[in-house]
Amino acid sequence: xxxxxxxxxxxxxxxxxxxxPDGGRIIVWPVVNLEEWEITRPMARSYSPPPMxxxxxxxxxxxxxxxxxxxxxxxxxxxxxxxxGIQPTLSINAMxxxxxxxxxxxxxxxxxxxxxxxxxxxPMQMVEDEPAMIRESMAMIExxxxxxxxxxxxxGRTQTWDTLDHVREAGFEYFGDWVLDDQPCxxxxxxxxxxxxxxxxxxxxxxxxxxxxxxxxxxMRRAVDAFDQLYAESEKSVRVCAIGVHPYVTGxxxxxxxxxELLDHISRHDGVVWKTGxxxxxxxxxxxxxxxx
Numbered sequence: 001x002x003x004x005x006x007x008x009x010x011x012x013x014x015x016x017x018x019x020x021p022d023g024g025r026i027i028v029w030p031v032v033n034l035e036e037w038e039i040t041r042p043m044a045r046s047y048s049p050p051p052m053x054x055x056x057x058x059x060x061x062x063x064x065x066x067x068x069x070x071x072x073x074x075x076x077x078x079x080x081x082x083x084x085g086i087q088p089t090l091s092i093n094a095m096x097x098x099x100x101x102x103x104x105x106x107x108x109x110x111x112x113x114x115x116x117x118x119x120x121x122x123p124m125q126m127v128e129d130e131p132a133m134i135r136e137s138m139a140m141i142e143x144x145x146x147x148x149x150x151x152x153x154x155x156g157r158t159q160t161w162d163t164l165d166h167v168r169e170a171g172f173e174y175f176g177d178w179v180l181d182d183q184p185c186x187x188x189x190x191x192x193x194x195x196x197x198x199x200x201x202x203x204x205x206x207x208x209x210x211x212x213x214x215x216x217x218x219x220m221r222r223a224v225d226a227f228d229q230l231y232a233e234s235e236k237s238v239r240v241c242a243i244g245v246h247p248y249v250t251g252x253x254x255x256x257x258x259x260x261e262l263l264d265h266i267s268r269h270d271g272v273v274w275k276t277g278x279x280x281x282x283x284x285x286x287x288x289x290x291x292x293x
Contacts, residue, residue, distance in 0.1 A: 006164065006188045007178075007196065018183060018238040018287050025271035026234040027280060028227070029242040030088035031176070031199065032077055032112075034103060035121040035155075036095040037066045044121040044155075045210060066248045070100050073251020078106060080260050084267060089277045091117040091153045091176075091244075094140035104144060113276035114141050115151035116172070124158040131166045138170055150174060151277040153199065165190040174281045182230060182239045184284040186291050193290045197240065197280050202226075204244040209255070219250065220258035224265050231269060240280065241266075 020027070037044055039058050048061040081088055090104065090112045097104050108114070116137040118124070127133045134152070141149045150173045154163065157177040167175055168189040176199035178187075185196045201207055203226055208219045223243055230239040243262070245251075250259050266272055275283070 001161065001165075001188070001190070003178075007180075007185055010185070012181065012183060012237075015183070015237065016288075017236070018284075020238055020271075020273055020283070023271055024273040025238065026227075026231050026269075027238060027240045027273050027275050027283075028266055029197070029199075029240055029275060029277065029280060030081070030086065031091050031115070031153075031242060031244045031277075032074075032088050032107075033117065033153075033244060033246045034070075034074070034090060034092040034096045034107075035066070035117070035246070036093040036099060036119070037063055038120055039063050041120075041122070045206070047210065069246060069248025069251050070103055073247035073249075073256075074103050074106075076251045076253075076256045077245065077247055077259070078110065080256065080263060082110065083260075084263055086263065086274050087111045087113070087276060089113045089115050089151070091115045092141065093117050093121055093155070094119045094137045097140055097144040101144075108145055113151070113278050114145050114147075114149050115153055115176070115277055116141055116149045117153050118155045121155050123156055124154050124160055124163055130160060130163065131169065134163075134166050134170045134172075138172070150281060151176065151197070153177060157199070157201070164194060168192055168194045174277060176242075176277065182233075182241075183237070184240065184280060184288075186288065188291075195281050195284060197277055197284075198242055200242040200244055203242065205246055205249040205255075206244075209249050216252075216254045217258040219245075219255070220262040220265075223262050227266055231272075234271070 043059045043062040046062040090107045152167045152172045153176040168191040174195040178196045179201045186193045203223045230241045
């Protein structure tokens with residue numbers, strides 16, 4: 001099923017107004033990504049260039065760089081959210097629940113939402129049995145949290161032609177892979193409708209700090225500009241501002257202060273509503289009923 005069949009074109013300026021209760025006007029969706037990098041595979045991404053330009057297995061330099069996020073960076077991020085009473089969504093490779101349980105346990109105790117993010121970090125096109133892996137992701141997270149995750153985010157936002165059908169068949173209700181709007185949308189699958197919640201590729205520390213190699217304050221400055229524009233537009237209809245971070249990137253000592261400044265800038269505005277993915281799902285479904293076809 002091609003994307004335009006799953007989701008017909010819709011101009012945001014022609015849609016009915018979306019509203020929030022109690023004076024709310026903009027939703028901010030913070031997402032923390034926890035990934036499982038298996039040392040027996042090539043790393044999901046690298047910061048230390050491979051010797052002579054050829055990736056090696058095992059890749060200890062880049063594995064250790066990611067592991068820093070689990071040992072140190074995550075705890076900086078958690079403290080930043082805890083200080084401000086914000087509960088983000090945790091996008092998690094399910095295997096983290098077994099390999100590094102202290103980290104997701106702390107998120108669970110803090111009331112964060114768990115969103116499934118594959119079993120280990122690898123493109124969906126490399127998964128041998130996609131439906132089985134998606135079901136396994138849900139089962140592992142449900143076993144750890146005692147609650148079924150409602151949202152799905154593909155690793156690297158990757159999909160095959162059939163991923164969304166498998167995601168909906170497994171029982172997920174929303175996904176964040178399609179960064180094509182500033183409002184949620186209903187998407188067709190062979191097993192019923194699924195909500196697309198707008199995640200972000202440009203307000204994401206992988207893009208800003210790894211792909212583009214920008215300065216330590218670059219995500220903060222870009223996200224402030226984006227938030228300010230969305231906040232102005234939200235006077236007409238609610239917008240969603242998603243911000244994606246990773247413990248080994250934004251949790252680094254030279255970046256965390258700017259992330260805290262970003263949270264404070266957003267919090268100073270009236271009408272800001274911090275929501276998890278499942279809360280956005282429930283709000284949107286109450287505003288726009290699911291299509292019947």
